[in-house]
Amino acid sequence: MTQLRYDPSEIEPRWQAIWAEEHTWEVANDNASGRPRSYVLEMLPYPSGEPHIGHLKVYSVGDAIAHFRRRRGAEVLHPMGYDAFGLPAENNALATGEHPRDSTNTSIASFQRQFRDWGISIDWSRELSTADPRYYRWTQWIFVELFKAGLADRREAAVNWCPHDQTVLANEQVIDGRCERCGHEVEIRQLEQWFFKITDYAQRLLDDLGALDWPEHVKTMQRNWIGRSEGAEVDFHQPELEIDYPVFTTRPDTLFGATFFVMAPEHPDVARLAAGTPDERAVHEYINHALTASNAERGATDKPKTGVPLGRHVINPVNGEAIPMFVADYVLMEYGTGAIMAVPGHDQRDFDFAEAHGLEIRRVIEGDELPYTGDGPLVNSGDFDGLPNREAKDQIVSWLQAADRGKGVVQFRLRDWLVSRQRYWGCPIPMIHCPSCGIVPVPEDQLPVLLPDVEDYAPKGRSPLAAAEDWVNTTCPACGTPAKRETDTMDTFVDSSWYFLRYCDARNDDAAWDPQVLAEWMPVDQYIGGIEHAILHLMYARFFIKALADLGHLSFQEPFAALFSQGMITRDGAKMSKSRGNVVSPQSIVERYGADTARSYILFIGPADQDADWSDDGVEGVHRFLSRLWRLAAEIAETGDAEPPPTDPQGADLELLRKAHWAIEKVTHDLDGRFAFNTAISAVMELTNDCYRLRTQVAPGVLRFALATGASLIFPFAPHAGADAYERLTGARVWEEPWPIADPALLERETYELVCQLNGKVRDRLQVPTGLGEDALKELALAAPHLRSHLDGLQVTKVIVIVGKLVNVVAR
């Protein structure tokens, strides 16, 4: 026997060189091939240091899908780029003085090298980096487009401020009151900042989720984040100040149960209201305390409900009652109107506050013990008494509307997207502040506004760009007088909200894209990424597409038709991290076993959408399998025996041919929309095992066919080994071969095992010919020896026959 050793370190670079030299994975926009198009995309990587195991997983999944679709006849766009702006590179610059551009380029080079080492089938001709002026020129163009459309504006608002990173953050980037990036507690500051009006799209972002082929939990997370609630705005009149204070409520049916009124400590009128009342001093003290309390402290829901009286009253519009006003920190300024009507009888929070402060608790809906939040008929509600509360909602809103004291409204939890950052390494906001003209966009022909070099990256609460005086000082494009550039940079989520468009037309220097070209590829047919972007990136990108479509730049409404969300790879049950010391680097696995093993193992470990724990022993198993497949294929190829399989196979020949066709069917089904990579790989393992088991009993042509089929089927997961084994066996390039199709005749068996049950328990198994009908099967089962021995003394009452599966005899 020849001494053939599976050596990925020899095989893999050889095939990678061919793919690179021949530009195998590049696709053109002219659609000369006439094939159906498919856009397969993994989320844009942030290049920091080396790729980690999560990158290996996402590209192993994406590449398997891309290869499968190509061989099923599609022209597949599968590009790559880098989300190259961002804080880590800048923080590194602070520590080392190395320019973020240089450290980022080092990281990009490492990512490029490893993606090639992994053999990912990428169209490198469309590669992009968001920090490249040729790219961010168009990011700036989009910003200006949104500005012109009134969808980008600069305004003062209470915003999240990270004292560590010295910058503001979007709501989505604050997790449990802490900065998503550095984990420091976030403060609330009143600042003038740039916003994108994503709230204008709240309803559409919600409505259009329905048609997306996305995991249900991701859609649910977006729905929760958008947070639509229907209710009413009701005006409560304050007689001394003669001001109407609107409140938002989802329960207008409980309006008669409002026994007090609460304002958020941040409400701008609180100080005015308290002025001159005996409570003024207490109110000031309370506000000071509430506003200086940390987020975490204030956000705790289990703490007692604090608050103080404002010394004033408002009038309940439905019954004219004067109810006392309070300031309390359980009311949030950022939701609704910053003030609420409190209905302690039917709201747990208002109930807690009323109990703590000895306030009246009134029942207005019949039902269980108070606080009662269920449904029921109204009581103590004037003319509305007796009405079921759900009906009363509409009627009370109508009454308010007629009386001009309120109206039905819809509230969203979604806030506008805060996009300015007081940091260096980001896309400059292309705006100019002119003393006479105000805010003026940089004209399109002057884009890009290049990011200047600076000496000092240290954040000082204002952008480091402000120090670049030559850059900051400019002239107003409108009036020509001296003016200053905007010094904030954009949130890096802006960069990644449109990169998938640029891939389609990546080398276009005249426009961000040609809408015609985009229409050919977009939307992305299969998007793949981690659950951590369920809200942030996926919501922002959806907003961008809708806004750009409204501006006439796009002809579609959603960026990602289908989404696959891959699970995390853990080790010893915990997320891999340097501090835990449980990191498995993809590079070390690739060096030791080869890329094919690394990729196949990560898909074999379990369902790709679930978290999975890394096991060093498991890698060995997959490596053993690839080695077995390749080795037998290489051995058989060396025999030079190339006779075709027999036309009328029998015995072992038939058995192995059947197994091969079974594997084709299984892998195809598992890949076709099911993403069941683990079971697909196990099917090829079974085929390989049978090749070994039957190799001395089958005709050479049959073994050759079975092995070539295995090589062909494993190719999407282990492209180098698959291509190598296939070429040795057939002389052909596997990626140029169509995906195999199972022969239906070989999927059917002549006999099968009929399970014979008595009262649901398996008592016998019979080999029966395929095609027997119910009556024949019933007879065979009743005659089955082991079943019969259990039938003594029993009366058969019923026989259930499932043709092709089993017979269940029911007897008492």
Added chain:
RNA sequence: GCGGGCGUGGUGGAAUUGGUAGACACGCCGGCCUUAGGAGCCGGUGGGCGAAAGCCCUUGGGGGUUCAAGUCCCUCCGCCCGCACCA
């Protein structure tokens, strides 16, 4: 608290439409080959009783529907994720 997911051998997992539970792989045990094996090939491996044939038990616990339940329903327990004073 609300919403979602999950719970199967010693381990990762399979079971696609209610129809043979445990595919495939790891680990372990045995055999072959070998000067040698951390290589390779072949076989065994859910638990209990049994010499064997075989029988009984088994998908987190309990209950139900059904000829038949890992799968459907109810209930309890445990773990994970998201949201969380959103009026």
